[in-house]
Amino acid sequence: xxxxxxxxxxxxxxxxxxxxxxxxxxxxxxxxxxxxxxxxxxxxxxxxxxxxxxxxxxxxxxxxxxxxxxxxxxxxxxxxxxxxxxxxxxxxxxxxxxxxxxxxxxxxxxxxxxxxxxxxxxxxxxxxxxxxxxxxxxxxxxxxxxxxxxxxxxxxxxxxxxxxxxxxxxxxxxxxxxxxxxxxxxxxxxxxxxxxxxxxxxxxxxxxxxxxxxxxxxxxxxxxxxxxxxxxxxxxxxxxxxxxxxxxxxxxxxxxxxxxxxxxxxxxxxxxxxxxxxxxxxxxx
Amino acid sequence: xxxxxxxxxxxxxxxxxxxxxxxxxxxxxxxxxxxxxxxxxxxxxxxxxxxxxxxxxxxxxxxxxxxxxxxxxxxxxxxxxxxxxxxxxxxxxxxxxxxxxxxxxxxxxxxxxxxxxxxxxxxxxxxxxxxxxxxxxxxxxxxxxxxxxxxxxxxxxxxxxxxxxxxxxxxxxxxxxxxxxxxxxxxxxxxxxxxxxxxxxxxxxxxxxxxxxxxxxxxxxxxxxxxxxxxxxxxxxxxxxxxxxxxxxxxxxxxxxxxxxxxxxxxxxxxxxxxxxxxxxxxxxxxxxxxxxxxxxxxxxxxxxxxxxxxxxxxxxxx
Amino acid sequence: xxxxxxxxxxxxxxxxxxxxxxxxxxxxxxxxxxxxxxxxxxxxxxxxxxxxxxxxxxxxxxxxxxxxxxxxxxxxxxxxxxxxxxxxxxxxxxxxxxxxxxxxxxxxxxxxxxxxxxxxxxxxxxxxxxxxxxxxxxxxxxxxxxxxxxxxxxxxxxxxxxxxxxxxxxxxxxxxxxxxxxxxxxxxxxxxxxxxxxxxxxxxxxxxxxxxxxxxxxxxxxxxxxxxxxxxxxxxxxxxxxxxx
Numbered sequence: 001x002x003x004x005x006x007x008x009x010x011x012x013x014x015x016x017x018x019x020x021x022x023x024x025x026x027x028x029x030x031x032x033x034x035x036x037x038x039x040x041x042x043x044x045x046x047x048x049x050x051x052x053x054x055x056x057x058x059x060x061x062x063x064x065x066x067x068x069x070x071x072x073x074x075x076x077x078x079x080x081x082x083x084x085x086x087x088x089x090x091x092x093x094x095x096x097x098x099x100x101x102x103x104x105x106x107x108x109x110x111x112x113x114x115x116x117x118x119x120x121x122x123x124x125x126x127x128x129x130x131x132x133x134x135x136x137x138x139x140x141x142x143x144x145x146x147x148x149x150x151x152x153x154x155x156x157x158x159x160x161x162x163x164x165x166x167x168x169x170x171x172x173x174x175x176x177x178x179x180x181x182x183x184x185x186x187x188x189x190x191x192x193x194x195x196x197x198x199x200x201x202x203x204x205x206x207x208x209x210x211x212x213x214x215x216x217x218x219x220x221x222x223x224x225x226x227x228x229x230x231x232x233x234x235x236x237x238x239x240x241x242x243x244x245x246x247x248x249x250x251x252x253x254x255x256x257x258x259x260x261x262x263x264x265x266x267x268x269x270x271x272x273x274x275x276x277x278x279x280x281x282x283x284x285x
Numbered sequence: 286x287x288x289x290x291x292x293x294x295x296x297x298x299x300x301x302x303x304x305x306x307x308x309x310x311x312x313x314x315x316x317x318x319x320x321x322x323x324x325x326x327x328x329x330x331x332x333x334x335x336x337x338x339x340x341x342x343x344x345x346x347x348x349x350x351x352x353x354x355x356x357x358x359x360x361x362x363x364x365x366x367x368x369x370x371x372x373x374x375x376x377x378x379x380x381x382x383x384x385x386x387x388x389x390x391x392x393x394x395x396x397x398x399x400x401x402x403x404x405x406x407x408x409x410x411x412x413x414x415x416x417x418x419x420x421x422x423x424x425x426x427x428x429x430x431x432x433x434x435x436x437x438x439x440x441x442x443x444x445x446x447x448x449x450x451x452x453x454x455x456x457x458x459x460x461x462x463x464x465x466x467x468x469x470x471x472x473x474x475x476x477x478x479x480x481x482x483x484x485x486x487x488x489x490x491x492x493x494x495x496x497x498x499x500x501x502x503x504x505x506x507x508x509x510x511x512x513x514x515x516x517x518x519x520x521x522x523x524x525x526x527x528x529x530x531x532x533x534x535x536x537x538x539x540x541x542x543x544x545x546x547x548x549x550x551x552x553x554x555x556x557x558x559x560x561x562x563x564x565x566x567x568x569x570x571x572x573x574x575x576x577x578x579x580x581x582x583x584x585x586x587x588x589x590x591x592x593x594x595x596x597x598x599x600x601x602x603x604x
Numbered sequence: 605x606x607x608x609x610x611x612x613x614x615x616x617x618x619x620x621x622x623x624x625x626x627x628x629x630x631x632x633x634x635x636x637x638x639x640x641x642x643x644x645x646x647x648x649x650x651x652x653x654x655x656x657x658x659x660x661x662x663x664x665x666x667x668x669x670x671x672x673x674x675x676x677x678x679x680x681x682x683x684x685x686x687x688x689x690x691x692x693x694x695x696x697x698x699x700x701x702x703x704x705x706x707x708x709x710x711x712x713x714x715x716x717x718x719x720x721x722x723x724x725x726x727x728x729x730x731x732x733x734x735x736x737x738x739x740x741x742x743x744x745x746x747x748x749x750x751x752x753x754x755x756x757x758x759x760x761x762x763x764x765x766x767x768x769x770x771x772x773x774x775x776x777x778x779x780x781x782x783x784x785x786x787x788x789x790x791x792x793x794x795x796x797x798x799x800x801x802x803x804x805x806x807x808x809x810x811x812x813x814x815x816x817x818x819x820x821x822x823x824x825x826x827x828x829x830x831x832x833x834x835x836x837x838x839x840x841x842x843x844x845x846x847x848x849x
Contacts, residue, residue, distance in 0.1 A: 026396070032399060082579050092395045093340070094579075096340070096395070097574060098574075100528070101571045104567060108568035111564070164706070164713055167706065171703045171704065171705055175702075177685040178685055178694070179689065179715060180686050181686055182684070182687075225404075228397070228400050259412075262411050266408050269404055270401055270405070
């Protein structure tokens with residue numbers, strides 16, 4: 001049981017990485033990125049391609065993350081920046097439809113070109129035993145890297161001028177402009193950051209399980225749930241909800257099977273949307 | 286209803302009724318039938334999204350509920366299919382109304398609507414896969430009860446075609462009545478400005494639920510009819526319905542009657558042309574969705590009208 | 605490098621024949637207004653006269669339909685708000701002007717987002733804390749938890765952190781208790797004495813006229829009266845409409 005909880009936390013932290021990206025991108029540009037999970041798959045597949053060409057694993061992963069960031073940049077400058085031209089409700093709707101179309105296109109492209117590609121990373125270490133507890137080093141590494149990435153993000157948002165400006169835009173874009181903040185480049189930066197963090201989540205998922213090309217949609221959905229449950233504008237909320245959902249999902253999958261587990265998670269999301277649309281932590285945080 | 290609009294509809298009906306004379310091959314008839322299914326889906330999506338701006342990303346599930354109920358119940362209960370058809374439609378309508386009611390009472394913003402409805406869609410998909418002994422999961426269900434059982438021997442595609450255009454025209458007439466009534470006025474006010482609409486005494490929740498009821502009923506009804514027509518259903522059929530509907534809707538232009546008719550026509554043509562490409566068509570539809578929404582949001586019909594309008598102006602022709 | 609594009613040499617801000625509109629609704633009609641270096645200039649006017657629209661147009665939130673705006677000889681109409689802040693105009697809106705989910709200190713940090721202000725952050729912080737001592741006490745508190753008066757002080761302090769040459773204040777006394785208002789006007793004079801030019805919109809004409817050097821009266825989007833504060837204060841129309849005499 002304790003092992004399940006550890007697995008759950010590890011998976012949950014990974015979901016937080018995805019959810020935080022959705023939250024940041026929505027906070028700055030009001031775009032609900034329905035293609036977010038595809039970045040995780042793209043990054044894992046890129047790393048896989050390099051690995052198959054004989055490139056060192058770590059280098060492949062770094063290259064994968066870099067290229068995912070570049071893809072994020074290209075998409076933001078081309079498609080997403082067109083969406084920013086619209087205002088208010090139209091922008092939100094456009095964002096939903098455009099990223100929906102994008103996710104469909106990426107998903108279909110990957111499923112058609114490399115249907116049998118599977119990405120996973122095996123570590124050359126033995127499992128660690130603490131008392132009766134067996135911890136896989138890959139689980140441990142995945143959790144540590146997730147935490148590290150989330151801490152770095154937090155430091156960036158809290159301590160740097162750029163990070164503060166990002167938070168300022170999320171609160172009131174016009175007011176941020178009156179402080180001298182130009183929102184456009186920061187929106188681009190956040191989109192790239194979101195893509196890379198999703199990419200990292202994909203890589204880390206390869207440590208604890210296997211990334212298949214079809215999994216992008218599930219990632220998107222889980223990330224959306226994390227973002228919604230955590231409150232669409234709160235980062236702490238995202239981390240907390242990610243971990244809780246990770247534990248619930250892992251335990252429920254173990255005892256009830258994957259189908260029912262997802263149904264339970266989604267039902268919980270629906271209930272949360274209907275009872276507390278601002279998320280479990282409210283608007284604070 | 287204005288005289289001109291009646292004449293217009295009679296002409297369209299006549300054209301539809303005579304189409305099988307030209308397209309008599311059963312493959313062509315099948316395409317025509319699919320065209321009408323698509324038209325109906327788009328029409329009903331138009332009612333809920335085009336007329337009251339409720340984002341339902343679970344249209345596939347609403348169609349699917351009608352289909353699965355119509356496929357499963359007749360044999361299990363030993364009841365005639367045409368009794369089950371409205372049951373399926375009413376179930377979809379009930380669920381659609383419930384979603385609309387809770388979300389409009391809670392005043393959910395678009396993003397929450399998107400997540401709520403797509404969560405529902407995924408739940409539906411997972412349940413179909415999970416309840417293997419009833420739904421057959423990925424393998425789907427072969428349907429043995431056909432509403433046209435009495436007409437075996439007749440040209441099945443042709444009979445279905447006339448059944449479908451009858452349904453379509455009944456729907457169009459009812460749609461027209463609604464849009465030109467007080468309800469239609471309320472719909473337009475809600476699309477313009479929901480808050481202002483509630484200030485002038487329009488019960489926004491009531492009209493939103495009404496539109497959700499009508500369109501979900503149509504989704505469920507057509508879903509059931511589709512199951513009987515196709516005699517086979519499986520989960521993948523309902524996966525991309527939302528995308529297809531969105532493409533058709535924005536192709537033709539939202540909030541109009543001709544929009545869905547033209548959109549569905551264009552869509553049927555495109556998907557038929559793309560069929561040799563196989564599963565990669567989804568990729569093309571994804572890209573099409575992006576392009577249409579970015580550049581032709583008001584609908585292609587509006588653009589065409591503008592172009593033809595300029596043409597007629599230049600040549601001093603009047604219509 | 606730098607060319608003088610318009611406005612007289614001692615004018616820090618010069619507004620020439622500016623028209624502004626929200627959609628089809630014209631709000632400003634051919635406004636002309638100057639602010640000289642070191643002045644406090646007051647804009648009076650009833651509700652809907654176009655005062656806030658004028659300030660929003662200067663700060664770049666709204667683009668003028670016609671006319672030119674010069675700041676230190678440089679044409680600024682058409683520039684986005686963030687560039688105008690960088691040039692040295694800080695606008696404090698009547699409402700907002702703070703980030704409620706950030707601490708007071710973080711809000712002040714945002715004031716120094718303008719790069720040239722970052723070097724002088726310590727000096728500036730000293731000045732605003734001396735101006736509004738309460739902010740020092742509250743510096744780790746979330747801005748959203750401050751009282752109305754404290755919020756107003758924070759929004760002015762944040763604007764001052766950007767080292768503006770021209771500070772634009774929209775109704776700084778609006779909704780505040782009389783005691784706080786007097787404090788605020790004292791602070792405004794102090795800010796001006798320290799060398800910052802101020803353009804001020806106020807409902808509270810009596811108090812505002814005592815600190816202002818010159819004033820404009822706006823009606824229906826037009827400047828109907830202008831002059832130094834004494835002339836304006838003694839004008840029978842102003843006395844009747846704005847001073848309640």
